[in-house]
Amino acid sequence: MKKYLVKVHPSAARLPREEQLAWRIADFAAHCGPLDADVIDMIACRIVDNAAVALAAINRKPVAAARAMALAHPRKGGATLFGLPARTRVDAEWAAWANATAVRELDFHDTFLAADYSHPGDSISPLVAVAQQMGLDGAALARGIAAAYEIHVALVKAISLHKYKKDHVAHLAPATTAGIGTMLGLPTEIIFQAINQAVHLAFSTRQSRKGEISSWKAYVPGFSGKLAIECIDRAMRGEAAPSPIYEGEDSVIAWMLGGPETSYEVVLPEPGESPRAILETYTKAHSAEYQAQALIDLAIELSGQIGDLSEVKDVLLETSHHTHYVIGTGANDPQKMDPEASRETLDHSIMYILAVALEDRKWHHVDSYTRERARRPSTVELWHKIRTVEDPAWTARYHDPNPAKRAFGGRLIVTMKDGRVITGERAVADAHPNGARPWTWPDYVGKFDGLTGEIIDSAERDAFLSAARDVANLPAGSLDALVPALPEGTVTPSRPTGEGIFDRGLDA
DSSP: OEEEEEEOOOGGGOOOGGGSHHHHHHHHHHTOOOOOHHHHHHHHHHHHHHHHHHHHTTTSHHHHHHHHHHHTSEEEEEEOOTBSOTTOOEOHHHHHHHHHHHHHTTTOSOBEESSSEEOGGGGHHHHHHHHHHHTOOHHHHHHHHHHHHHHHHHHHHHOOSGGGTBOTHHHHHHHHHHHHHHHHTOOHHHHHHHHHHHHHHHOOBGGGGSSSOOTHHHHHHHHHHHHHHHHHHHHHTTOOOOSSTTTSTTSHHHHTSSOTTOEEEEEEOOTTOOOOGGGGOBOOSSSSOGGGHHHHHHHHHHHHHHOOGGGEEEEEEEEOHHHHHHTSGGGOOGGGGOTTSOHHHHTTOHHHHHHHHHHHSSOOTTGGGOHHHHHOHHHHHHHTTEEEEEOHHHHHHHTOSSTTTOOOOEEEEEEETTSOEEEEEESSOTTSTTSSSOOOHHHHHHHHHHHHTTTSOHHHHHHHHHHHHTGGGOOTTOGGGGSOBOOTTSSSOSSOOSOSTTTTTTTO
8 A cells, every 4th residue: 555645736847647646546446456355255245235225226216217217228238227127228327327326225335434425335336337338257347346445445535525515426436437447457548537537527515415405315326427437438539638637726626625735645555456445344234324323223222221202301412523513413404303304314314313213223214214204293302302412532433543443423312301311322333344243245135135025036036146146256248147137017117208308219
């Protein structure tokens, strides 16, 4: 691993390409080292994780809309869509759009938290789509996934986007682009140009995760994946992009982030090193913002000690800066206390999440978010008794450089009307690598079965799990097995809907 100082340089300095962050990312991507067995095992787990949550969300409105858009771009020899048979094929960039939206919709797959937030698994669907269209084998796909995770984790550790109210797609897009470059075996120069374009176009504001949060949050990874594919395609044709994209006078650091006086230290593997960052990431046992995972586990445990929740006077959560200001009362979002708020808003309200987890002593990706559930009078009453504060100790633990000591939870203090005080704390979720019950392959399979058992055929289920487990050994042309289909009639729509611009003229 090597540390690079990244800062703004005047145009007159003519910063050499080889000293630019985009080049260093591209150089590693072009010379990614061999994959270790435990990395391949985790890639298999995350492929299963993504498919589980995508199929569970298959007929939700944002997913159906994204799929209808993709279906308007049929392509013989293209990529496949979650839930539909392999004979239905579309352009790779549109498969990335639809499949990544399906994965993201329930906010229920993997995460990495450091200087910024991220869902590194968002890169998998675009990589699978390109691999299918290009006829690649599983070994190439696995290398691309591992490289994308490596770059994503490195950027998230080094550069805070949310500090400047920028959305975390700005790290996802270059990571996905780099992963596609690795998978295709492209040279540094081509990947470099594609990364420059991806970074240039990927910056957007954090309003997508503020206030009344909309379905765009689910579409962001699809947008990023589609962008990455188009950037790679353009660069493969010999076209260049703006540079230095990070270090230039009018670059993203100069105007989108901290400004000309800001510098960042980015640690990247050197060319030829084996990527291992995927092992630092973690998935979700509960369908909610990751910073709620440990607190859901804690609330379920404490609920039995509290007894009659109507006798609760006050609930205080002492937690990190991120949790307090993003999903806590520190966000100052009235929508986070509103029973009429969108599902996307509720899963970013730790006050709502704690109230439901305390009452139900469980969490469900659908039942915990229904309008009737949010409106329940006892829930609303408890919900409005919950507040959060930042505790510097929890903030420090959140940013601990040692992954074994990093914490994303908090301390819950429940004060009863009779004066009793019930407390508890959880540093990490039970499913976290450092948690009480760290997840391994059987847990991911259990999640897949729990979410899809009632809708998938047993033969399709077994074929998918077998292919995922052996992903690095899949021959070229066999990657369709990684995008499982559901019985005919399960998925709606399974053809263009005629409601949008893209449908027009398809039958002409």
